[in-house]
Amino acid sequence: MGSDIFEVTVNALKLVTIFLVMVSLVPSLVWLERRGAAFIQDRLGPNRVGPLGLTQLAADAVKFIFKEEFVPAKAIKFMFYGAPVFALLPASLALCALPLGPIINIIPFEAFGQTWGPYIFSIQGYEASLGILFVLAASSLAVYPILMAGWGSGNKYSLFGALRGSSQIISYELAMGLAILGVILIFGTFNLNEMVTAQNGPLSFSAFDYSMTLSFLPNWGIFYQPIGAFLFLAAAFAESNRLPFDLPEGESELVAGFHTEYGGLKMNLFFIGEYGHMIVASALMVIFYFGGYLIPGVSPEQVTQFLSGFIDSQNMTAVLSGLIHLGAFSIKVFIFLWIFIHVRWSLPRFRYDQLMELGWKTMLPWALGNLILTAVIMAAIH
Amino acid sequence: MTAEVFLFWFLAIVTVVSALGVLFMPNPIYSAFSLIMTMIGVSALFALLGAYFLAGVQVIVYAGAVLVLFVMVMMLFDLKSEIKAFTKGTLGGVFKIGSVAVLAGLILSAIMVTTQGVAIKFQGQADFGMQPTRLLGNKLFTQYVIIFEILGALLLVVAVGAVALSRSKGGTHARRID
Numbered sequence: 001m002g003s004d005i006f007e008v009t010v011n012a013l014k015l016v017t018i019f020l021v022m023v024s025l026v027p028s029l030v031w032l033e034r035r036g037a038a039f040i041q042d043r044l045g046p047n048r049v050g051p052l053g054l055t056q057l058a059a060d061a062v063k064f065i066f067k068e069e070f071v072p073a074k075a076i077k078f079m080f081y082g083a084p085v086f087a088l089l090p091a092s093l094a095l096c097a098l099p100l101g102p103i104i105n106i107i108p109f110e111a112f113g114q115t116w117g118p119y120i121f122s123i124q125g126y127e128a129s130l131g132i133l134f135v136l137a138a139s140s141l142a143v144y145p146i147l148m149a150g151w152g153s154g155n156k157y158s159l160f161g162a163l164r165g166s167s168q169i170i171s172y173e174l175a176m177g178l179a180i181l182g183v184i185l186i187f188g189t190f191n192l193n194e195m196v197t198a199q200n201g202p203l204s205f206s207a208f209d210y211s212m213t214l215s216f217l218p219n220w221g222i223f224y225q226p227i228g229a230f231l232f233l234a235a236a237f238a239e240s241n242r243l244p245f246d247l248p249e250g251e252s253e254l255v256a257g258f259h260t261e262y263g264g265l266k267m268n269l270f271f272i273g274e275y276g277h278m279i280v281a282s283a284l285m286v287i288f289y290f291g292g293y294l295i296p297g298v299s300p301e302q303v304t305q306f307l308s309g310f311i312d313s314q315n316m317t318a319v320l321s322g323l324i325h326l327g328a329f330s331i332k333v334f335i336f337l338w339i340f341i342h343v344r345w346s347l348p349r350f351r352y353d354q355l356m357e358l359g360w361k362t363m364l365p366w367a368l369g370n371l372i373l374t375a376v377i378m379a380a381i382h
Numbered sequence: 383m384t385a386e387v388f389l390f391w392f393l394a395i396v397t398v399v400s401a402l403g404v405l406f407m408p409n410p411i412y413s414a415f416s417l418i419m420t421m422i423g424v425s426a427l428f429a430l431l432g433a434y435f436l437a438g439v440q441v442i443v444y445a446g447a448v449l450v451l452f453v454m455v456m457m458l459f460d461l462k463s464e465i466k467a468f469t470k471g472t473l474g475g476v477f478k479i480g481s482v483a484v485l486a487g488l489i490l491s492a493i494m495v496t497t498q499g500v501a502i503k504f505q506g507q508a509d510f511g512m513q514p515t516r517l518l519g520n521k522l523f524t525q526y527v528i529i530f531e532i533l534g535a536l537l538l539v540v541a542v543g544a545v546a547l548s549r550s551k552g553g554t555h556a557r558r559i560d
Binding site: 128134137 | 411415418422425434435437438441442445446447450451453454455458515533
C-alpha cells in the first residue's frame, strides 16, 4: 500500500473513489440511456423531475431503497441474497486494475512541519502485475452471479435466463480472448500501462528497413488490429449482456430472465454490475485500441511543459497533467458508452441459434484468423 | 503476525473448508460452488507465493470456464437417480473405500515428501511484468514442446470421442434411424 501514512491514505482513497465513481456513474448512465432512447425514438423521455429530468435519478434511487423486501417461497435464500452482492465484484475488481491516467511523480514537499516524499502515484486502483490477465480473470467470474441468481430464485424462467446468459458469456469469451491475444502480440506485454505508453506519438509502421510515418494519425492500436477491435467490441456487447445480445433477459420469452424474482435494491445491484461491465469494456476498448489516456497529437511531456509555463509548483503541474489525461480518458470512455447505448436502440435482438452461430461459426474463426495473421506478420518483421 | 502470514492462514482455512464442502455438501450444485471457492482460494495462494501467472490462469481456466460447464450441466440434469445409484451397493462401497484409501495415501506421501524435502528459497520480491510468463512460455515451447503438443492432441481426442459417443446409438445426440 505504501511506505508512510500519506501514501497509504492516497492509495486507499484512490480505491474507494474508483469504486464510488463506478457506482455513481450508473444513475447518470441510466438517465443518459432513457433520454437518449427517447430522442432516438422521437420522444422526450423523463423530463419532469428537476432540470432536464436529472433528479429523476435521485427519485429512482429512493424508490429502489424503499421497495418491499421480497423472497420467493421456493428460493434458496443463501444464493438468492448472495447473487446481487457477488454481481458487483467482478466489474469493480477489473475497473480498479485499469490505468486511468499517466504516472504522477511527486517530488519531496513540506507539510505539517515534516518533509514528505518523493512518491510515485499511478492513477489506477492498484497495479496488478498480471495486467490484462487479471482483468480477464476478474471478469470471467461474472458468470457466477447470473447462475446463482437463476438457480437460487427457484423459478424456471430465471433458470433458463441464467443458462442462456452463462452459455453466451463463455461462448463469446473465446472470441474476446483471441482478439486480446492479438493486442498482446502487437505490444508484447501484459501490462496495460506499457500498452498505453506504446501508443504515444504519430502512427509509424516499420518493417524490413522501411519505415513510414503518418504524422496526422495517432499511433493507436486500432490501426494495427482493425479486425481485432471490431471483434472485441462485438464480444464486449455479448459479455455485458447488452442488446443485441440480451437473450438472458429476453422479455418476450422469459419475463426478465435471471432477475425475474429480484426487485428494489437487489435488482439495482445487478444493474450496477451490468453497467460496470459496460464501463470496463469501454475502458478496455480505449486502452487497447484508442490510445488509453493519451491525447492525440500531444504527448504527456508536452502537456507538462505547457502547464509549467504558468504554474510554479512542479507537484501541482504533475497532478494537473494527470487530471487532464484522466479527462481525456473519460471522454473516450463516454464515447464508447454512448455507442453501447445507441446500438441498444438501433438493433433488434438475435434469436438464440443465430447468437450461437455468430459466436462459434463466425467470430471464433475470424478471431483465430486475425491471431494467426498477426503472429505471422510479427514473426516476419522481427 | 505479519500481513502475509495472516493472509496465508485466512486463505488456507477458506480453501480447506470449501474443499471439505465439496465432499460433504448434500446437493451436487453446492459441491460445485464450493469447488469454485476452492479454486479461487488456491489461485489466491499462488498469488501469495508470487506465481501471478499461475494464479491468473487458475482462475481463468478452472473457475471461469471448466466449472461453469460443471454447474450448467448439473443444473440441467435430474441427479436424484444418479445419487441413489452411487450411494447403494457393496461393489460401490468397496470402490469408495478403496479410493479414499488411495487419496489418503497420496496426501500422506505428499506431506512426507514436502516435510522431508529441501525448502525452496523465496528469492526476494517476485519479478513483476512479463518476465516469468516469458520464461514459462520459452520452456513450454522449447524444452517441453513434444509433451505440450501431445497433451493438445490428447484433448482433441477427448473432444472427438465425446462427440462420437453422444452421436452413437443410445447417446444424447443419436442419429435417428428411420
